[in-house]
Amino acid sequence: MHGGENGPRDRPIIRFDDRPTTPISIDGRSARAERTRQAVIDAHIALIRDGELKPTGAQIAERARVSLRSLWGHFGDLETLFSATGAELMRRQDDAHEPVDPSLPLTERIDRYCRQRAEALEYIAPFSRSAEVRAPFSEELQRNRHRYLERAEIEVRILFAREFTRADDTARVQIVQAIAIASTWPAWVSLRDVVGLSVPDSTEVMKRMISALVESVMSPAPQPLAV
Structure with missing residues (x-):
């Protein structure tokens, strides 16, 4: 492609x-x-x-x-x-679509997920650019955006379920939303069109963002300083 x-x-x-x-x-x-x-x-x-x-x-x-x-x-x-x-x-x-196996090691899951997302985002790029032109005037195109984001959130929750068990409900929701945004069109168009990165380089940036987000819920919460 x-x-x-x-x-x-x-x-x-x-x-x-x-x-x-x-x-x-x-x-x-x-x-x-x-x-x-x-x-x-x-x-x-x-x-x-x-x-x-x-x-x-x-x-x-x-x-x-x-x-x-x-x-x-x-x-x-x-x-x-x-x-x-x-x-x-x-x-x-x-x-x-072939879902990434949630039983794979974390590093491999992230790598496969990001490469898969890069393929999908490049495929929909013309349609996403077209939607940007018309979405402000189209309720249906706005609904399509929400559908894509919701589907990404579902996949993220399944793929990183093991890691999310360490997070409370609020943190889990926020991390899922952050990873979904990092791996959907708003972030991708910034990497590709605004920054001007190639597909492989954009994929590597996505991997870094998602790795950092997943690791943030795996690290122990900081303890308050003793007074």
Whole structure:
């Protein structure tokens, strides 16, 4: 996925399938409707991946080879299309995702998790940049952001459950939130676009952040100084 100097140093963990989904036919009319819907979703995804951050309905319809009337007849408005596209992107990531084994040593868990996150974040980069443009005006895109963060928090809680047993409830919640933020788009776009780091270097920074956060709940709490 990432060739050249910005590519991972070793074999990637994740591979995403961008091929259109083939809907299961129920009857002729339903099958045609599903094909049209899927063609529109695939066209929307393809346009954003090609660098069009705000594809118009006309552009999507042309790419999907359907009429503009048919496009809006199936989706109604942009919010409905954003919801369907977001669900399709999540489906593709879910199909490719292989959870890191929580029984592995901590260092290996962190390494595998961060390399996996780097793959996923580079995959969604065009869509995240597109969402940044439209999210202030779209409740659906804002909901998609929350969904991604919630999914990251669930994975973090499972992956580092052994280490979190030493933390109280408040600390556990805060550390989970911090690790989720450190391994999702807000932190990644800062490393890649603002600081200008390569994928491997950004991954190493992520590993340092997450290692420090996990280790913070493993260290004994400081004792108050005697008076």
